[in-house]
Amino acid sequence: MAEPDPNLTTATLLVTGGRPDRTPGAPVSPPLELSSTYVADGPVGYARNGNPTWTAFEDTLGSLEDGRALAFASGMGAIAACLSLVPHAGVVVAPHHAYNGTGGLLAALERQGRLSVRRVDISDTDEVLAALPGAAMLWAESPTNPMLEIADLPTLFERARSHSVFSVCDNTFATPLRQRPLDLGADVVVHSATKYLSGHSDLLLGATVTRDDAAHEQLHEHRTLGGAIPGPMETWLALRGMRTLHLRLERACDNASELAKRLGKHPAVTRLRYPGAGAVIGIEVAGGQAAAERVEQRVSVWTPATSLGGVESLLERRRRHPLEPTTVPVELIRLSVGVEDIEDLWRDLDQALR
């Protein structure tokens, strides 16, 4: 496979990454390789160890975050691999409003006595810094899901390092196009590639990226021996989706910025949560839970569904999920803005809110 050129910008890396070597007759697009085993004495041997279709995806994502990437069966698979790096009975500092699967896994591991958790408001820098001494891992998410709180990541990662606290950053919401946590001092970045990276709501996939060779080896071992490996088909589709990440994100962010402006003035919206960038918006609606549920039932261009980051616009009342923290308001609707026409999105949302 061709080595990425470090001088290229992200748009070009997305389009050129993971292509086969340019030799006469070679395919331009990476082949989908479906084989469980390989002729003996080669580099891989058995497909739980590696697969060229994974490598094409990993090389491309790695070039975007400037680290070494590993594909996992889902975002949660990648998150579980990262948490396996915590030593026995170690302390993890984590946001109250982390992704609810992450919060659920941390709580389960805590019940089992595997580790303990200090939960913090990740947007309160002093509170996070005070929780770091003696911890083994800092788990960071910014913006958080679904409250869209913003953390001071450079300060948190720098202080974590000075306390020998290993830091992991879930970069699913921002994507490497809008935030590169390894440059800000994180040790590992984790992605749910199910969301923006693949972008078409047709697969589940996760990934880790790191510049720390020892961590990379441990994560690789976790994947190979834990056995929760991604399917080549999912990985191939994810790379195909990533080719247009910059275009999809630009359009979705433009749509979100305009919608946020209008929603901020809408009589049915009591609170707007929009960090000023990105394509996820939170709105709290007048009339509580029942009113929020009516919005979910009345939309037709928007789809009431969980998940985010696809070309199609989705919305959901987050407290539908039993794992969602009770500090998330019952009337909070999370909007994942897609790439449809802005006026169609607005008309549909406006009539559903009225």
Ligand SMILES: *Cc1c(COP(=O)(O)O)cnc(C)c1O
């Ligand atoms: C969806 C999501 C995950 C979990 O990823 P899956 O691919 O669904 O396992 C983790 N973190 C964030 C921020 C997410 O949005």
